[in-house]
Amino acid sequence: MTTRDSYIIENRGEALGVVTEQSSNEERFQNLTIRPILKLQNDLFVDVFKNYISKHKNDFYSYSTEKKLQFIENSIQKDIKFRNSLKG
Template identity: 65%
Template sequence: MNQRDVFLKELRGETIGSVSAQSSSDEMFQNQVLRPILKLQNELFIASFNNYISKYKGDFYSQSVEKKLATIENAIQKDIKFRNALKGMIIGLFTTDEYLLYIKNSSSLNKRMMSMLIERLKSQIQLFENNFNTD
């Protein structure tokens, strides 16, 4: 394992969630790789979504909570540029071996990744208030 891989694993920390002999490879990847990265990158995701809504969704702050939740989901599912930027924030913290695993099943893992990220942002809806300063 090279220096970068060791650094990334130490930076991300421990597995989040249970992994057992019965776990699927996608579930193991999710708990050993994706969850720790999502947790580590949380503040960056919050800042990124705040920037997204300030640029593209000026009416976001006046929306109902239900509409705000739908906006989060739509932004990540339908705005390909934004989605790809978020994916890059995650994939950039993969080790080389994790990346090789990821590309074998990227479609399924992308769905998991984005679904987890949507739920993470939705659960922190209170952080998306009109007092975000981009300066």
């Protein structure tokens, strides 16, 4: 492996989830690559969503936990522009 590859893997962190010999290639990729990358980007996603609610729904913080979760889910599913910005 090159120095760059080993540096990236080192900074990505350890696998999230159990990786065994019986794990499929997809499951192994998910647990060794995708989940650690998303974990690194978690703070960024939270900040992006905080910015979104400050522009669109200032009363978000007064909602119950269940309603907050529903609002987050609906925002990502129905607001195409916001969803695409998260993907980008």
